[in-house]
Amino acid sequence: MSYWPLLGIAALVAGFAVRANPLIVILVCALVTGAAAGIAPLHLIAALGHAFNQTRYVSIVWLILPVIGLLEREGLQQRARILVGRIRAATAGRIILIYLALRQITAALGLTSLGGPAQMVRPLVAPMAEGAAESRLGPISDEVRHTVRAYAASADNVGAFFGEDIFIAIASILLIKGFLAQSGFDIPPFRLSMWAIPTALLAFAIHGVRLWRLDAKLERMAQLGRVAQEERP
Amino acid sequence: MIGLADVYYLAGAMFAGFALLSPRDRANRKRFGNTAFWGLLAVSFLFGSHLGDLANGLLVIALALLGGTRAMGVGAPQSTSPGEREERARRWGNIIFLPALLIPVLTVAGTLTLGRILIGGSPLADPREVTLISLALAILVALLVAMGKFRPPALAAVDEGRRLADMIGWAIILPQMLAALGAVFALAGVGGIVGRIATTWLPLGHPFAAVAAYCIGMALFTMVMGNAFAAFPVMTAAIGVPLIVHRFGGDPAIMGAIGMLSGFCGTLATPMAANFNIVPAALLELPDRNAVIKVQIPTGIALLACNILLMYALVFRF
Numbered sequence: 001m002s003y004w005p006l007l008g009i010a011a012l013v014a015g016f017a018v019r020a021n022p023l024i025v026i027l028v029c030a031l032v033t034g035a036a037a038g039i040a041p042l043h044l045i046a047a048l049g050h051a052f053n054q055t056r057y058v059s060i061v062w063l064i065l066p067v068i069g070l071l072e073r074e075g076l077q078q079r080a081r082i083l084v085g086r087i088r089a090a091t092a093g094r095i096i097l098i099y100l101a102l103r104q105i106t107a108a109l110g111l112t113s114l115g116g117p118a119q120m121v122r123p124l125v126a127p128m129a130e131g132a133a134e135s136r137l138g139p140i141s142d143e144v145r146h147t148v149r150a151y152a153a154s155a156d157n158v159g160a161f162f163g164e165d166i167f168i169a170i171a172s173i174l175l176i177k178g179f180l181a182q183s184g185f186d187i188p189p190f191r192l193s194m195w196a197i198p199t200a201l202l203a204f205a206i207h208g209v210r211l212w213r214l215d216a217k218l219e220r221m222a223q224l225g226r227v228a229q230e231e232r233p
Numbered sequence: 234m235i236g237l238a239d240v241y242y243l244a245g246a247m248f249a250g251f252a253l254l255s256p257r258d259r260a261n262r263k264r265f266g267n268t269a270f271w272g273l274l275a276v277s278f279l280f281g282s283h284l285g286d287l288a289n290g291l292l293v294i295a296l297a298l299l300g301g302t303r304a305m306g307v308g309a310p311q312s313t314s315p316g317e318r319e320e321r322a323r324r325w326g327n328i329i330f331l332p333a334l335l336i337p338v339l340t341v342a343g344t345l346t347l348g349r350i351l352i353g354g355s356p357l358a359d360p361r362e363v364t365l366i367s368l369a370l371a372i373l374v375a376l377l378v379a380m381g382k383f384r385p386p387a388l389a390a391v392d393e394g395r396r397l398a399d400m401i402g403w404a405i406i407l408p409q410m411l412a413a414l415g416a417v418f419a420l421a422g423v424g425g426i427v428g429r430i431a432t433t434w435l436p437l438g439h440p441f442a443a444v445a446a447y448c449i450g451m452a453l454f455t456m457v458m459g460n461a462f463a464a465f466p467v468m469t470a471a472i473g474v475p476l477i478v479h480r481f482g483g484d485p486a487i488m489g490a491i492g493m494l495s496g497f498c499g500t501l502a503t504p505m506a507a508n509f510n511i512v513p514a515a516l517l518e519l520p521d522r523n524a525v526i527k528v529q530i531p532t533g534i535a536l537l538a539c540n541i542l543l544m545y546a547l548v549f550r551f
Contacts, residue, residue: 005418005423005426006423006426008421008423009457012457012505013457016504021300021301021403022301022410022507022511023296023298023300023301023407024298024301024302026297027294027298027301029414030413030414030417034417037420037422039417039420042287044290044417044420045287045291047413047416048289048290048294048413048414049286049289049290049291049292049293049413050286050289050290050416051412051413051415051416051417052289052290052293052409052410052412053281053284053289055409055413056244056277056281057362057365058409058508059244060244060368061368062247063240063368065393066391066394067376067379067390068333068393069394069396070379070389070390071332071333071379072312072318072393073312073313073318073385073389073393074318074379074385075313075317075318075320075322075325075329076329077318078315078318078321079326079327082322082323083327113341113344113364114341115337117513119337120337121517122516122517123333124330126517147528149524150514150525150527152517153513153514153525154501154525156513157500157509157525158501161494161501162494165494171462172461175462175465175493179465179466180485183474183485185485187486187489191486192490193490194490195486195491195547196494202539203536206536206539207532210531
């Protein structure tokens with residue numbers, strides 16, 4: 001076995017490091033890997049096409065764009081801000097923390113499709129968190145706004161990843177079970193989901209603490225921004 | 234029976250709509266690039282199953298070149314102004330949340346029922362793909378509810394969808410491109426090579442070293458592949474089963490469960506997991522496409538350390 005196919009991975013890392021467009025990086029990486037492994041060019045192109053066609057299902061979620069766009073046209077994000085502006089206890093950090101808890105619990109019940117960046121974060125969670133930040137800090141800078149959005153997206157991921165494995169019929173649990181069965185261990189899915197619980201609790205604790213401290217961080221960012229603006233002649 | 238193919242036709246029709254409305258958009262200097270990109274994507278969804286692998290491969294290369302060389306711009310469809318939105322938000326009230334909330338609720342309801350409803354002996358929706366079919370149907374229902382309530386101009390839904398799609402741009406096909414790259418990696422045997430390097434070069438004489446190498450290896454390999462599912466079989470066959478289970482007598486269930494979750498720590502930290510990390514950044518209009526990853530890295534590192542300690546504390550005890 002030769003190590004040459006790893007050249008593709010080197011190209012991939014280098015491409016991401018110099019911030020080239022990922023589509024081009026992937027294309028180059030595929031060509032380098034294929035050439036190094038001695039795969040005929042036409043065979044390689046066909047393999048790319050086959051896999052792209054077989055994975056069209058990951059793009060189904062884009063069907064949501066017209067609905068979200070239409071609702072935004074009618075003031076969805078503004079309404080989300082009005083709604084949280086009325087709740088005095090609402091802060092950006094607390095709203096995202098509650099979303100993290102809901103996302104993780106529903107994922108643990110097998111309801112991963114309840115959340116997602118297009119379904120929940122862009123139309124609802126991010127505008128609510130931004131609205132809460134605005135009603136506490138006044139008009140917020142783009143930097144603060146982008147930080148709030150990035151944290152909202154991170155809560156969606158952390159909640160889903162470390163909740164879903166508690167559900168016994170999720171793909172990753174079935175993959176673990178299937179692979180271990182091939183290796184001669186017959187393990188009921190229930191045991192696998194049970195041992196996913198300690199990590200799930202730690203994930204909530206770690207990301208939860210960071211969200212708990214987010215409001216103070218945003219306040220610092222807003223203050224620094226104000227100071228910077230006053231110093232400007 | 235409703236199958237995945239029908240959902241693909243729906244998505245194809247949507248992308249074709251984006252392609253057809255793009256040339257009218259004179260605010261976008263690169264509007265014909267957008268037409269070509271959305272048009273080719275529509276071809277993939279409408280006819281992909283009949284094109285054959287080679288034609289699909291050429292289509293993928295054309296899409297990657299269009300998306301990767303800044304041939305696309307961002308359209309500016311006629312939408313409402315921020316002032317109008319503020320006014321409408323007050324006029325509509327909280328009913329505006331209804332269509333957005335209908336989507337997840339109906340998706341779950343459909344997932345639980347549609348595969349079991351029999352019509353003439355066959356299920357209403359393909360039971361293997363029931364979640365995706367339910368999602369598509371839920372979106373259609375939400376769209377009809379929104380159009381009935383708000384009465385927007387006839388093409389507003391397509392134009393507003395195009396507004397968001399142009400904003401996401403090339404990142405829309407990134408998850409599928411990465412899956413295609415994964416297929417090339419599999420063909421070239423990259424997984425086996427990485428597994429061999431891990432076992433030959435790492436000092437794995439102590440149980441803790443084996444556990445740490447397995448968990449960190451899962452995270453790093455996941456970062457390269459963008460997917461813990463690709464890393465799990467390789468790392469578990471190379472380190473997990475032969476060392477942790479066979480040599481040191483660890484419990485395979487604990488190893489597998491925490492091993493997979495160590496891989497997920499890597500997923501938090503890699504641009505290769507595009508649909509979780511890069512697509513949300515584009516969708517939320519963040520100027521730094523790694524902004525979501527940067528927020529997730531501290532959680533990923535801390536949790537990986539916890540996973541190593543957890544596995545070491547538990548795997549040899551039960």
